[in-house]
Amino acid sequence: MEVLDNKCPSCGAKITFNPKNQKWDCEYCGSKFSLEEMQNYNNASSKEVNSKNETFKKEKKLAGLDIYRCKSCGAEVIADEATTAAFCVYCGNTAILKNKITEGRMPTRIIPFKKVKEEAIDAFKNISKNRPLMPKFFNDQKNIEKITGVYIPFWTFxxxxxxxxxxxxxxxxxxxxxxxxxxxxxxxxxxxxxxxxxDNILVDASSRFDDDLMDSIEPFQYKDLVDYNHAYLSGFLAEKYDVESDIGIKxxxxxxxxxxxxxxxxxxxxxxxxxxxxxxxxxxxxNDYILLPVWMVNVKYKEKNYTFAMNGQTGKIVGEIPLDIGKTILISVFLFIIIAVLSFLILWFVG
Amino acid sequence: MINITPVFASTNTKERTEENYLISSDIKITESNKNNILSTPAIDEKEKIYDFADLFTEEEEQKLYQKISQYIDSYQLDLALVTISQNNKSSPREYADDFYDYNNFGFNNTKDGLLFLIDMDNREIYMTTTGAAINMYNDYRINKALEQVYQYMTNQNYYQGVLQYIQIIGDYAKSGLPGKQDQKNLTTTICYSIIISLIITIIIMVILINKNKLVRKKTTAREYLNKDSVSMKNIGEILVSTNTVRHAINHSSSSGSSTHSGSSGRSHGGGGHRF
Known part of the structure; x- marks a missing residue:
């Protein structure tokens, strides 16, 4: 597997993956590179280093990635050096520790993000359409800002x-x-x-996510699966699997x-x-270990965390939506009175 | 001692002849109903009780006459009670219809009224309805009434059975024509509106609440099935057992009033029950 540096081949600045054109965009010099171009550049620059020392290459697989551990809930997410995690995507806590990643099985394949953050924001804002009983928490800019693109680990069997x-x-x-x-x-x-x-039955390999939630976010289109490359992670977070394959297979x-x-x-x-x-x-x-793209946001409502997730490939939205009790009671009473008056009038004057 | 026959002895019959059929003028005499007329006893239609089978004591007949009079006065429907030990006609229905028609029972031009027959020969009770009584007593009411009284006849408790019968048909007449007894009533209308509204509100709320459910556990893996790999062999299809059970069908009639024509040409409703 070829591991890419996430440096801009033309100016050397940090470069991130853009789901919109499926290329790497450099914010500094405006250059755009395809996977092939990134690979060519990479091969040229690291050829001599690799040939000198095999063990160095192995270390390099995981080098350049940071691991963040949440002090509050214990979640671990991986990000490349270009991406910083400022808060825990699972519980919203900002007390997270940064470390260099050292070990772990590498994913073999990945579906890169297809939906950009703006699409995710629109989609989350649209959840409350046609759902009158839902609290309006996506009107809150604070919640919108927390929307994060995360590569979630999955087993396929x-x-x-x-x-x-x-x-x-x-x-x-x-x-x-x-x-x-x-x-x-x-x-x-x-x-x-x-x-x-x-073929390829998908099982959530992260204990952070509710299995049912991850079931609901299916299906992913496997035609977009590509060989894993660290470069796809730039701009996004990735989670390390913590459910072993022999548990997931059940x-x-x-x-x-x-x-x-x-x-x-x-x-x-x-x-x-x-x-x-x-x-x-x-x-x-x-079995296979793959990473799949998910836009997710955690919303606190009445002291409880609610996770919403959008399939980063297809745009499908899932999540446990709490009921706004006040609205529920109001709407029920309103409906009841209106229908009771209507049916009385119909029974009395027509029936 | 001379036996003074009271009104209720009711077996006094006049003789019908081909010269004097003793029937109401609106009935046409034809070859086909001539025999029906001649074989029908001609009685005084004011007596109301014709106990040819002698099932009631005189005291009982007096009490029944009171009840029948009450019924007739209350609901403007004629009511006759007939008991026979020998039926010289083909069915209880024919006997009841002929007895009613050829003896000029019934009020108004439509001959409103009904007749209750206890046929000891066929061991069947039968009620025939005419005119307004057809609408008042639909098939459902007739069946209900007969079902509730036939057991008395089985137990030879004829007097109680007839009392019960008059009570039931009186209750029906009191509640009005079938289907029309639910008069518009403010409290019941309010109750209905509340119940309807409650049901509709609950349905709408369940739909709305379900819209908030976006998480569903997956229990199958059909989307991951490799369809070309499926092989399903039938390796045995054994008939283990077969059995057939049968249930008798209860022939209950519809909610309407079914009618038939008697030999006189008049239209009757009615129904019978064996005892």
Whole structure:
């Protein structure tokens, strides 16, 4: 894997990735570089260094990255030197410690950000449209400023499901003549032998995020997956995985199993079908560690933190939206009175 | 001792002949209904109780006559009670219809009224309705009334059964025509509006609250399925058991009043119940 320095090839200043043109823009000299151009420049400048010393190259993989640890919640995020984390993206705390990163498994692939911060701000502001019960917290500039682009670590698992599954199936037929109604119940034992593969089932590798929240932010389009490069991180934060793959796979297996049972059930052509004995087994073919782009913001409402996230590739928004109790009561009472008066008038004068 | 026959002995019949059919002038005599007329006892329609099967004591008949008079005065519907031990006609319905029509029961031109028949021959109770009584007693009310009294007949408690019957048809007449008894009433209208509003408000609020739910756990992985890799073999389809059960169908009629024509050509509603 080629590791890029995030320096502008023309002026040497720090350079950041721009999701809009999928290039690296230099704020100082205005130059724009594609991945290829960055790589060419990089190869030329580091060739002699690399050939001298293999161990140096290995260290360089993680060199140039800082790790920030939140004193309050313990979250760890990675940023390159060009990007500074001023507050914890998970709890909003500003007391965070900066360290040089030293160890860890490297992601193999990454989907670079496609949505820029302005799109994320617009999208978050639009959540309250058509949601009258939502507190208006995205009108607050303080909250808008906290919107941060974070690469979230995910595991992807390739799984193979094989084995037998039996269903208890029934058909019920009813008919009648003049005197009686007849009900005929046929019960079958349907046996199926199944085999199927699942590719790249996504599992959240960060314990910071609610798994359900990360489930909801799916799907990501894998066609945009590219080989991982530190250069994509410039301008964004990245989280280190803290859920091991052997823990994450359980969630992937559960989802694969449910789908396999569903598919087997669909192949049984009876009215009701209940799986009776399930001898399906799931084997892991391979797993992968990838980074996916997410715009996120934490909002404090009534002493509780609410996380909102936008899929940095597709723009899909997820989050647990709290109810504004005052508005909820107001709207309920208003609705109740209006509808009661209307229905009274209709019943009294029309009905 | 000379037995003075009271009004209630009610088995006094006059003789019908081809010269004098003793029927109301609005009924046309034809070849087909001639026999029906001749086989129908001609009685005095003012007596109201015709106990040919002798199911009631004289005292009971007096009390029943009072009840029947009350009913007739209250609701302007004629009411006759007939019991027979031998039915010389094809069905209780035919007997009841003929008895009503050829004896000139019923008020107004539409012959409003009803007749309750206890047919010991067929062991069936039958009520026939005419004119305004057809609308008052729809199929539902007729079935309900008969259902509530037939057991008395089964238990040979005829007097109580008829008392109960008069009570029930009186209650129905009091509550008005079916479907029209819900008069507009301020408190019930307010109650209905509140209930309707409560339901609609709850539905709207549930929809609004659900809009705030943007997080849903994923429990399946269908989007990651490699469709080309799916192989699903049917390795056995065994019929384990089959069984058929049957339930008797209860032939209950609709909420309307179904009518038929008697041999006289008049229209009747009605219904029967075996006991």
């Amino acid at each position: 390739d799984l193979k499901v094989t084995g037998n599954i039996d269903f208890n199936a029934t058909d019920i037929k009813t008919w009648s003549d003049y005197n009686y109604q007849y009900t005929k119940t046929d019960t079958y034992l349907s046996k199926r032998e199944a085999s199927m593969n699942f 969630r992937a297996k559960t989802r694969a199993m449910n789908t396999a049972v569903d598919i087997a059930r669909e192949s049984v052509y009876h009215q009701t079908k209940i799986p009776t004995s399930n001898a399906l087994k799931i084997d892991e073919i391979q």
